[in-house]
Amino acid sequence: RKEVEQDPGPFNVPEGATVAFNCTYSNSASQSFFWYRQDCRKEPKLLMSVYSSGNEDGRFTAQLNRASQYISLLIRDSKLSDSATYLCVVRDNYGQNFVFGPGTRLSVLP
Amino acid sequence: DAGVTQSPTHLIKTRGQQVTLRCSPKSGHDTVSWYQQALGQGPQFIFQYYEEEERQRGNFPDRFSGHQFPNYSSELNVNALLLGDSALYLCASSLSVEGYTFGSGTRLTVV
Numbered sequence: 001r002k003e004v005e006q007d008p009g010p011f012n013v014p015e016g017a018t019v020a021f022n023c024t025y026s027n028s029a030s031q032s033f034f035w036y037r038q039d040c041r042k043e044p045k046l047l048m049s050v051y052s053s054g055n056e057d058g059r060f061t062a063q064l065n066r067a068s069q070y071i072s073l074l075i076r077d078s079k080l081s082d083s084a085t086y087l088c089v090v091r092d093n094y095g096q097n098f099v100f101g102p103g104t105r106l107s108v109l110p
Numbered sequence: 111d112a113g114v115t116q117s118p119t120h121l122i123k124t125r126g127q128q129v130t131l132r133c134s135p136k137s138g139h140d141t142v143s144w145y146q147q148a149l150g151q152g153p154q155f156i157f158q159y160y161e162e163e164e165r166q167r168g169n170f171p172d173r174f175s176g177h178q179f180p181n182y183s184s185e186l187n188v189n190a191l192l193l194g195d196s197a198l199y200l201c202a203s204s205l206s207v208e209g210y211t212f213g214s215g216t217r218l219t220v221v
Contacts, residue, residue, distance in 0.1 A: 004152075034209055041198075042214065043200055043212040043213060043214050043215050044153065044200070044212050045212070046209045046210070046211075049209065087152055087153075097143070097155055097158060097166050097168075098143070098155070098202070098210055099155065100145070100152035100153045100154075100155075101152050102151055102152040103151075103152045
């Protein structure tokens with residue numbers, strides 16, 4: 001089993017739609033969780049950290065369920081500019097190495 | 111404040127050759143990690159350097175080696191290149207428990 005797994009995608013949604021991405025991780029001792037965004041042929045960029053209490057940043061909401069080892073990202077009122085690959089990232093229990101999921105590609109269509 | 115800088119941006123090498131990629135971390139960051147990203151996949155961890163020592167290593171063969179210098183910059187060396195080494199090589203720097211900051215990567219093509 002891979003350490004971090006994500007919805008295979010791609011997700012093709014119309015502008016204004018709400019879309020949710022799911023991610024599971026296998027290491028129960030993982031300490032920190034993040035969502036990164038990667039545009040085509042560019043480097044990954046931090047979108048948001050994920051906290052146990054859940055956190056929101058504008059149209060983006062991240063949730064963490066430690067018991068189920070599950071992370072989610074919700075994008076509301078999607079924009080064309082949200083088109084990208086979304087990477088789920090887990091920091092291992094030593095607090096050093098970041099483990100990336102394979103990513104889920106989102107295309108927001110006009 | 112400069113972010114993470116990598117050089118070169120693109121590189122074409124022949125199978126069997128050796129390559130060195132370079133990374134300068136973001137100012138104030140002391141930890142450098144290297145990742146390999148094949149097309150359509152997530153980044154795969156190669157190794158991490160801290161205080162000029164390899165602190166952690168992923169599942170990559172010994173052909174992949176690295177170094178960190180006293181100014182925290184780092185090099186990734188790959189010997190005996192294979193066609194399958196063609197990928198985007200990403201350098202990320204960090205400080206303690208903060209999130210990574212990535213460089214724009216070096217795109218390596220092995221022919």
